[in-house]
Amino acid sequence: xxxxxIHVENLGKQYCLGHQSKEKYKSFRDEIAKGAQxxxxxxxxxxxxxxxxxxxxxxxxxxxxxxxxxGDRIGIIGHNxxxxxxxxxxxxxxxxxxxxxxxxxxxxxxLLEVGTGFHPELSGRENIFLNGAILGMGxxxxxxxxxxIVAFAEVEKFLDTPVKRYSSGMYxxxxxxxxxxxxxxxxxxxxxxxxxxxxxxxxxxxxMEDVGREGRTVLFVSHNxxxxxxxxxxxxxxxxxxxxxxxxxxxxxxxxxDQFGQPNTxxxxxxxxxxxxxMGLCEPTVELIENGKNIDLEVSVAVESQREQKGVGISIxxxxxxxxxxxxxxxxxxxxxxxxxxxxxxxxxxxxAIDEKLAGGNYLISLSLRRPxxxxxxxxxxILSFNLTPKIIYPDGVPYCYRDFGTVLLxxxxxxxxxxxxxxxx
Amino acid sequence: MxxxxxxxxxxxxxxSHRQYWQDLWSYRELFYFLAWRDILVRYKQTMIGVVWxxxxxxxxxxxxxxxxxxxxxxxxxxxxxxxxxxFSGMLPWQFFSNSLTGASNSLISNANLISKVYFPxxxxxxxxxIVSFVDFLVSVIILMGLMIWYNFVPSWHxxxxxxxxxxxxxxxxxxxxxxxxxxxxxRDFRYIVPFIVQFGLYISPVGFSxxxxxxxxxxxxxxxxxxxxxxxxxWAILGGDTPLHWQGFALSTSLVLVLLGFSIHYxxxxxxxxxDVI
Numbered sequence: 001x002x003x004x005x006i007h008v009e010n011l012g013k014q015y016c017l018g019h020q021s022k023e024k025y026k027s028f029r030d031e032i033a034k035g036a037q038x039x040x041x042x043x044x045x046x047x048x049x050x051x052x053x054x055x056x057x058x059x060x061x062x063x064x065x066x067x068x069x070x071g072d073r074i075g076i077i078g079h080n081x082x083x084x085x086x087x088x089x090x091x092x093x094x095x096x097x098x099x100x101x102x103x104x105x106x107x108x109x110x111l112l113e114v115g116t117g118f119h120p121e122l123s124g125r126e127n128i129f130l131n132g133a134i135l136g137m138g139x140x141x142x143x144x145x146x147x148x149i150v151a152f153a154e155v156e157k158f159l160d161t162p163v164k165r166y167s168s169g170m171y172x173x174x175x176x177x178x179x180x181x182x183x184x185x186x187x188x189x190x191x192x193x194x195x196x197x198x199x200x201x202x203x204x205x206x207x208m209e210d211v212g213r214e215g216r217t218v219l220f221v222s223h224n225x226x227x228x229x230x231x232x233x234x235x236x237x238x239x240x241x242x243x244x245x246x247x248x249x250x251x252x253x254x255x256x257x258d259q260f261g262q263p264n265t266x267x268x269x270x271x272x273x274x275x276x277x278x279m280g281l282c283e284p285t286v287e288l289i290e291n292g293k294n295i296d297l298e299v300s301v302a303v304e305s306q307r308e309q310k311g312v313g314i315s316i317x318x319x320x321x322x323x324x325x326x327x328x329x330x331x332x333x334x335x336x337x338x339x340x341x342x343x344x345x346x347x348x349x350x351x352x353a354i355d356e357k358l359a360g361g362n363y364l365i366s367l368s369l370r371r372p373x374x375x376x377x378x379x380x381x382x383i384l385s386f387n388l389t390p391k392i393i394y395p396d397g398v399p400y401c402y403r404d405f406g407t408v409l410l411x412x413x414x415x416x417x418x419x420x421x422x423x424x425x426x
Numbered sequence: 427m428x429x430x431x432x433x434x435x436x437x438x439x440x441x442s443h444r445q446y447w448q449d450l451w452s453y454r455e456l457f458y459f460l461a462w463r464d465i466l467v468r469y470k471q472t473m474i475g476v477v478w479x480x481x482x483x484x485x486x487x488x489x490x491x492x493x494x495x496x497x498x499x500x501x502x503x504x505x506x507x508x509x510x511x512x513f514s515g516m517l518p519w520q521f522f523s524n525s526l527t528g529a530s531n532s533l534i535s536n537a538n539l540i541s542k543v544y545f546p547x548x549x550x551x552x553x554x555x556i557v558s559f560v561d562f563l564v565s566v567i568i569l570m571g572l573m574i575w576y577n578f579v580p581s582w583h584x585x586x587x588x589x590x591x592x593x594x595x596x597x598x599x600x601x602x603x604x605x606x607x608x609x610x611x612x613r614d615f616r617y618i619v620p621f622i623v624q625f626g627l628y629i630s631p632v633g634f635s636x637x638x639x640x641x642x643x644x645x646x647x648x649x650x651x652x653x654x655x656x657x658x659x660x661w662a663i664l665g666g667d668t669p670l671h672w673q674g675f676a677l678s679t680s681l682v683l684v685l686l687g688f689s690i691h692y693x694x695x696x697x698x699x700x701x702d703v704i
Binding site for chain 2 (some may be wrong): 003015029089090091092093094095096097098099101102103104108110112113116117119121122126129130134135138139162189198234
């Protein structure tokens with residue numbers, strides 16, 4: 001029991017949807033009106049009593065139980081709305097749970113947003129003290145770490161400038177630097193590293209690794225699987241407020257990818273139709289075909305047209321999970337215009353040869369129907385996705401997967417290199 | 427501070443943390459920092475800076491003295507010059523009204539803090555009251571200046587002033603906490619508070635002496651918690667020519683204490699939902 005840092009049991013958090021989505025704030029007048037209504041309902045038995053409570057509530061977390069050992073670094077994974085941020089907010093005592101219990105041993109520091117409590121009118125120096133105090137440091141402690149913080153943030157020259165005149169990079173650096181020098185037993189970090197330039201991100205990650213190495217417990221939320229895998233050996237996967245998986249990070253990420261990144265062969269239901277042009281795209285599918293050293297990607301999509309039209313073609317683009325464009329081709333390049341037709345036509349594309357060195361991970365495909373250099377008729381952004389398993393390359397059997405280069409060869413004969421991703425930090 | 431590793435924290439629905447007051451103590455420096463921030467920010471990018479802190483109460487005092495003393499010709503208490511009478515009432519009133527305005531808006535204007543960081547929320551409105559208290563101390567300088575100018579020597583009563591300052595503090599905290607909580611839930615109070623402050627200036631003995639009030643209305647009049655506070659200030663500062671209306675004072679003061687107790691309780695009850703509602 002003594003090595004358990006966090007113990008969560010049957011945790012649930014309910015939010016009221018009605019108030020928050022319809023009226024931004026409760027107003028006194030509405031409350032009085034509502035009060036009168038409920039009195040009326042109580043007094044008059046024929047009033048509408050059957051108003052269901054369930055319509056207005058939503059469980060952001062439901063029946064969540066898990067344990068975290070002291071010194072564990074755990075990544076929390078889940079799609080948007082899975083309850084990650086709610087969990088962190090409850091753990092850091094910003095909001096209280098609706099049911100269940102949490103037991104925490106040790107001081108918790110949470111970093112849910114970079115620069116909370118910074119005041120734009122105050123100078124960098126003043127903000128270090130203010131922010132430190134808000135995050136729970138004492139004045140003496142801040143003064144002691146002051147030089148270290150300034151050096152980490154690289155803002156020596158601008159210490160006496162109001163932070164409203166800082167560049168956004170400087171602002172973020174300073175904010176992270178203060179937070180990074182907290183020394184809690186349990187550190188809770190929401191996705192805050194997505195800001196700042198690459199050099200600084202690298203520095204932040206390094207700092208967080210240090211924190212972990214010192215035997216502190218770290219809970220980390222990120223959508224960047226590469227960062228998460230590097231920082232956390234273990235993972236929790238949340239799905240609609242419930243725990244789906246707890247265990248090794250690698251396994252958790254794979255599970256998450258399979259679940260939400262959709263399987264290798266996917267059929268998207270979405271379709272898009274333009275009334276104006278009387279044309280549309282539907283039934284897009286993607287298939288991966290192993291082909292020796294390469295993987296062929298076959299994308300097909302159907303085109304619907306109510307009248308015969310000339311000079312229309314399909315363009316296709318491939319993106320990484322984070323939205324970086326890897327490759328793309330349109331009618332101006334492939335010169336395969338659709339024939340004049342009326343009705344439905346299935347068009348097949350082949351991304352020939354994704355070579356084995358392309359970084360493993362989730363990729364997204366966008367499709368669009370367009371008249372080259374004139375207009376986009378319909379657009380299906382990120383409509384398909386597929387997952388590429390990274391290959392082990394070394395002949396001596398040492399596992400290694402390429403993460404930062406590789407090519408996608410597009411038919412007919414265009415080769416486009418994958419952009420350097422954030423993963424290049426490694 | 428980090429060595430308190432053995433302590434176990436339990437978080438569950440409806441449970442008020444036993445560590446709350448302990449937390450309040452360990453975050454004590456935040457009272458100072460938030461107040462420091464607000465004071466620092468207020469006079470940034472102003473030309474005359476801190477002079478505003480002196481100028482504002484001084485001008486208000488001049489206006490009130492002219493209107494009530496010279497134009498309406500209301501009587502002073504004992505032999506005290508009218509400006510000193512006005513100022514000894516204005517000191518607690520300004521403190522109270524600034525606290526009320528500051529505290530009631532404090533949670534809303536720090537919404538980003540409340541929804542992203544944990545600390546005992548009580549610190550936010552309290553810091554706003556502390557800011558007003560600093561203003562109050564600055565105004566005391568003006569009072570001393572006035573006393574020198576009019577060659578006015580206070581009696582031994584002045585030694586009791588800290589007691590009345592404490593009551594003024596309690597009244598400010600009581601009303602401030604309550605309105606701050608209400609303001610989080612119902613933004614209507616953003617409009618109600620300035621009205622209370624404006625209205626209060628006329629129903630409290632700021633521009634006039636309580637002796638003007640007819641005896642049969644005295645009880646009703648003392649229901650205003652600021653009446654006791656202001657009368658106490660007058661009694662302490664102006665000296666003992668006019669005796670304090672003790673029954674009225676006791677009523678006002680007990681109302682202040684009830685208000686404070688109720689407000690802390692109310693604030694604590696709603697505090698946990700602030701992050702969700704704000």
